[in-house]
Amino acid sequence: xxxxxxxxxxxxxxxxxxxxxxxxxxxxxxxxxxxxxxxxxxxxxxxxxxxxxxxxxxxxxxxxxxxxxxxxxxxxxxxxxxxxxxxxxxxxxxxxxxxxxxxxxxxxxxxxxxxxxxxxxxxxxxxxxxxxxxxxxxxxxxxxxxxxxxxxxxxxxxxxxxxxxxxxxxxxxxxxxxxxxxxxxxxxxxxxxxxxxxxx
Amino acid sequence: xxxxxxxxxxxxxxxxxxxxxxxxxxxxxxxxxxxxxxxxxxxxxxxxxxxxxxxxxxxxxxxxxxxxxxxxxxxxxxxxxxxxxxxxxxxxxxxxxxxxxxxxxxxxxxxxxxxxxxxxxxxxxxxxxxxxxxxxxxxxxxxxxxxxxxxxxxxxxxxxxxxxxxxxxxxxxxxxxxxxxxxxxxxxxxxxxxxxxxxxxxxxxxxxxxxxxxxxxxxxxxxxxxxxxxxxxxxxxxxxxxxxxxxxxxxxxxxxxxxxxx
Numbered sequence: 001x002x003x004x005x006x007x008x009x010x011x012x013x014x015x016x017x018x019x020x021x022x023x024x025x026x027x028x029x030x031x032x033x034x035x036x037x038x039x040x041x042x043x044x045x046x047x048x049x050x051x052x053x054x055x056x057x058x059x060x061x062x063x064x065x066x067x068x069x070x071x072x073x074x075x076x077x078x079x080x081x082x083x084x085x086x087x088x089x090x091x092x093x094x095x096x097x098x099x100x101x102x103x104x105x106x107x108x109x110x111x112x113x114x115x116x117x118x119x120x121x122x123x124x125x126x127x128x129x130x131x132x133x134x135x136x137x138x139x140x141x142x143x144x145x146x147x148x149x150x151x152x153x154x155x156x157x158x159x160x161x162x163x164x165x166x167x168x169x170x171x172x173x174x175x176x177x178x179x180x181x182x183x184x185x186x187x188x189x190x191x192x193x194x195x196x197x198x199x200x
Numbered sequence: 201x202x203x204x205x206x207x208x209x210x211x212x213x214x215x216x217x218x219x220x221x222x223x224x225x226x227x228x229x230x231x232x233x234x235x236x237x238x239x240x241x242x243x244x245x246x247x248x249x250x251x252x253x254x255x256x257x258x259x260x261x262x263x264x265x266x267x268x269x270x271x272x273x274x275x276x277x278x279x280x281x282x283x284x285x286x287x288x289x290x291x292x293x294x295x296x297x298x299x300x301x302x303x304x305x306x307x308x309x310x311x312x313x314x315x316x317x318x319x320x321x322x323x324x325x326x327x328x329x330x331x332x333x334x335x336x337x338x339x340x341x342x343x344x345x346x347x348x349x350x351x352x353x354x355x356x357x358x359x360x361x362x363x364x365x366x367x368x369x370x371x372x373x374x375x376x377x378x379x380x381x382x383x384x385x386x387x388x389x390x391x392x393x394x395x396x397x398x399x400x401x402x403x404x405x406x407x408x409x410x411x412x413x414x415x416x417x418x419x420x421x422x423x424x425x426x427x428x429x430x431x432x433x434x435x436x437x438x439x440x441x442x443x444x445x446x447x448x449x450x451x452x453x454x455x456x457x458x459x460x461x462x
Contacts (some may be wrong), residue, residue: 071306071308071309072305073342075301078302078303079301079302081305082300082301082302082303083300083301086299086300109341125207
């Protein structure tokens with residue numbers, strides 16, 4: 001049911017996800033942030049049961065932090081992605097993480113890169129991607145509209161186009177979306193349907 | 201006085217010393233000399249090959265220099281059997297890192313791993329320390345060429361040029377005067393200059409005998425930018441002999457120059 005979208009542009013990537021937290025016929029929340037921050041310059045858009053999403057994303061994020069404090073250096077996006085994939089692979093035949101993710105990050109040498117990973121620990125570097133039913137609606141839009149060396153604004157328009165299409169044609173109502181940009185300056189929320197911060 | 205406190209690695213002496221660790225360091229001072237020199241375009245590792253008998257079969261691989269991964273190599277001073285265990289550990293760690301991250305391990309992280317392993321034998325288990333010092337030479341994208349020295353205590357430090365093994369003090373004092381780099385107002389040597397300097401140092405440490413291609417092994421670590429990989433090259437006998445001869449010629453020229461004064 002979750003939607004996760006990702007697209008790379010010249011100088012960064014955008015990762016977006018819907019904000020609905022639901023199980024079966026019940027919606028728990030409308031403001032869940034499914035695009036988890038990993039490091040200062042990378043995020044993990046996750047779909048799947050809440051428990052697995054939180055467990056997996058926190059495990060990876062904390063290991064990235066441990067690496068940075070131990071070794072006084074950051075891991076490249078590619079290294080982070082391989083670490084994620086390795087974690088999924090090892091857990092697969094023990095107690096799998098039922099998450100499908102899009103990992104997007106920026107580093108100095110390679111610019112913005114996007115990695116598609118599914119719960120079976122398959123991984124592929126992609127220019128754009130979608131997890132969940134959203135792929136049925138959005139991949140054709142990405143195919144038509146993605147170009148090499150797009151600007152951030154152009155990429156955001158494509159994401160908007162995808163979200164509009166989903167809201168028009170996808171049976172499950174997803175009124176709120178969280179859209180984050182990762183570039184040289186770091187991670188930035190560009191748009192959110194609802195503020196994830198609890199305001200109880 | 202040390203006798204009461206020196207038989208256990210896990211006991212401090214009243215002066216606050218760990219005698220077993222110090223004795224292990226002593227053991228290495230009897231081993232074949234190893235020299236490491238950072239050059240502007242690579243690293244030179246030079247080792248004294250000590251052959252205990254002419255009946256020994258010619259080794260197919262070096263018994264002083266070992267590759268640890270595609271981008272890191274080391275030379276050994278000390279107990280060979282101890283060194284083999286540590287080299288296995290280092291290679292395993294380098295491989296594990298690559299398996300996990302699909303990237304080469306940063307050089308200092310591998311050095312630290314080897315040292316932590318060595319250190320654990322000085323603190324628990326009732327086992328003796330490893331009687332090995334390493335010179336590790338490697339390249340990574342962040343800090344480029346690096347040279348590290350490790351000792352049985354588990355300490356390590358980074359060097360521009362250093363010597364371990366027999367007569368290392370004499371070697372180090374020669375390096376101090378002859379190794380030039382920016383901080384002293386000189387320039388970093390090229391690989392060829394570093395090779396010649398290494399032979400000069402070996403001439404000094406090898407106790408009267410002169411370095412020759414049978415007694416000496418020269419390794420150069422450089423980087424092939426096109427293929428994006430490191431090159432570990434052990435010089436052939438012919439190439440080593442050429443360096444030895446160059447050093448001899450320069451020494452002779454210097455000697456001649458100093459005589460002509462009157």
